Amino acid sequence: MKPLLGGGALRGVLPPISQRPASQTPPPGIDAIYQACKKVYPEQANPLQVTAVVKYWLGGPDPLDYVSMYYNQGTKDVPQHWHYVTFGFSDLHGDGRVHPISTPNMPSGFGFELTMRLKREEGETGPPTWPAELLQSLARYVFQSENSLFSGDHVSWHAPLDNSESRITHMLMTDDSQLPMISTPLGTVSFIQVVGVCSEELRAAQQWNGPGVIDILKSVPVAGGPWLVTDMRRGETVFEIKPELLEDVDNGIKTSGSNLSGVSARCVWLEMEEDDPESPPKLSEEVSKQIKVALLQGLEKSKQQIAEDQRPASSSEGDDNTSSVVPHELLCTRTLAGIHLKFNLEAASLFPLSCRGRILHGRHFTFKSVHGDTAITLVATGVAGSFVSEEKPFAAKGPWLQVLVPDHFASRLLEDLDELTNPDNIVLPKTYHWPDRRIQISVLEDNHFLDPVTYNEISTS
Structure with a gap:
């Protein structure tokens, strides 16, 4: 799938939820996602948010109402990075304007939101906005095709995710390591993380399975590490860094085949x-x-x-x-x-x-x-x-x-x-x-x- 960046709508920074007038009670779906993020980032009550000025439900081209962008300081084994979280794959409003109305024990909207972790480059003082455009492109695909995305899926993109000269040209999907599934008044929401990968890593996921390749990426810090941080400047595939990992993929194919159906x-x-x-x-x-x-x-x-x-x-x-x-x-x-x-x-x-x-x-x-x-x-x-x-x-x-x-x-x-x-x-x-x-x-x-x-x-x- 090739990128469809641009969307055509004007974008801006939305006032954070906590800074809006008290009379503007957040819709239940928005508030549920915001509270889940607040547990991870209690000191970032006012994250930057990219928003489409003309909402999808008012005729705008971008299905996502917002994309929040958090700073994550990482750990000893995880580099500093920017954490992006979408609002819109799930039902945010509960009034049928975008998604059919559901009950708390059902998936909310498509049942998920997307996240992405991008390595913070030295000297960066704010998050790049291109990941928000990338997530909007994935949203347009999901809304137009009605095909959901699941942990373990792969997306062939065939272009650098940031339109640079990077080798990171495809995506794998996995569960976000810090945001577990939540139950909201409008249904359940899972957080599926987008992980940028090279062509050789995508091919391994196709021939074997996505979760197996995700585990390999987690084991190599410069290729993602435990929290699967995408580094657009990564110049080597995980198999060039550790050639012995190819044997793990071959053995996996022989014993269990591929889960690409x-x-x-x-x-x-x-x-x-x-x-x-x-x-x-x-x-x-x-x-x-x-x-x-x-x-x-x-x-x-x-x-x-x-x-x-x-x-x-x-x-x-x-x-x-x-x-x-x-x-x-x-x-x-x-x-x-x-x-x-x-x-x-x-x-x-x-x-x-x-x-x-x-x-x-x-x-x-x-x-x-x-x-x-x-x-x-x-x-x-x-x-x-x-x-x-x-x-x-x-x-x-x-x-x-x-x-x-x-x-x-x-x-x-x-x-x-x-x-x-x-x-x-x-x-x-x-x-x-x-x-x-x-x-x-x-x-x-x-x-x-x-x-x-x-x-x-x-x-x-």
């Missing part, structure tokens, strides 16, 4: 028939909405069931009690004679990962189109709830395609697609054929795909 990507699938031209499926708007909801629910359930990742997982929920209201087009499974899968280079580079870290561990992996309802799910033999079989390895429900990938073919794909693990060396377009399996994969330039939008990864934690 799917990605939003630039992709499309086409049916291959001897007499008919290739054509993508067309569906009504109602069915498209049903598919989007079903796919998002499936990924959400994957995140909430870590234990399920240790055995074959379900690509679709067989006990879903909403099936009675699903349109007939979704209930009808269509088998295909052959398929042609098309990906951009970034998505294609994850194909070997899906085989090595998911299929060969008896799991599934989904590519969800970023500009439509198309989805491609690779399924290992024996995954419960799938609608493919050895006799019918390709099947579709509307634009959702499932592809059975037996272990022997997964191993073959790993060998044939090995060059995709080094995408910088690939010359596009590139096509791979397996005539005996009736599968063709094409890797194309981004501009082949219509209406390109931001790219974000979805991982189970």
Whole structure:
């Protein structure tokens, strides 16, 4: 996902809550977050806050009402840094102006706020404001896509987070070390910390899992340390600092595989028939909405069931009690004679990962189109709830395609697609054929795909 900085609204410094007139009682969601931060920073009752002058609920472009910025003096093992905390992913007001009204035992809004820790540079007297812009960009993605962020997730950003020449170009998500989940009158709120990482560290999280790489970063002070402070001037990856850590990642992949269950990507699938031209499926708007909801629910359930990742997982929920209201087009499974899968280079580079870290561990992996309802799910033999079989390895429900990938073919794909693990060396377009399996994969330039939008990864934690 590339940065969308700028937003377009004027920004300023909001008077801290404690300095506002007594008649202006803080809304319950704002006050709950403020009180949680006050426990960590009792001497900073008046933190600087970046705010959008035109609020989102008044037509402004920035979903976050505020971003508070605190000074953290660190510890012996943690450097001095700036601590950023968002206000707006959760329900701040409780009156339905942004989020549906919830009860105290339910998630408030999206159920989380984001934080970030940025190393304080020598001579800095105030916090840089670019992290607030970065957090607003993530908020725009979440609000527009309705995809939540969870501890253990990763976000491919493909640009220095501060628009400099830094190697810190991607993000991992983890629980904030000082801000535990809180219960508010409007629901529960978790604090998810954004951690800046290098491309090699992101790749390790993709191939293995986010929490494992987070633990590695915590063990190396200059790469984050115990509180995972992002240092935009860090010039070495954690694996260049301590090469032996690569062995930990390899061992983790061999024993537990990857917990990356799917990605939003630039992709499309086409049916291959001897007499008919290739054509993508067309569906009504109602069915498209049903598919989007079903796919998002499936990924959400994957995140909430870590234990399920240790055995074959379900690509679709067989006990879903909403099936009675699903349109007939979704209930009808269509088998295909052959398929042609098309990906951009970034998505294609994850194909070997899906085989090595998911299929060969008896799991599934989904590519969800970023500009439509198309989805491609690779399924290992024996995954419960799938609608493919050895006799019918390709099947579709509307634009959702499932592809059975037996272990022997997964191993073959790993060998044939090995060059995709080094995408910088690939010359596009590139096509791979397996005539005996009736599968063709094409890797194309981004501009082949219509209406390109931001790219974000979805991982189970």
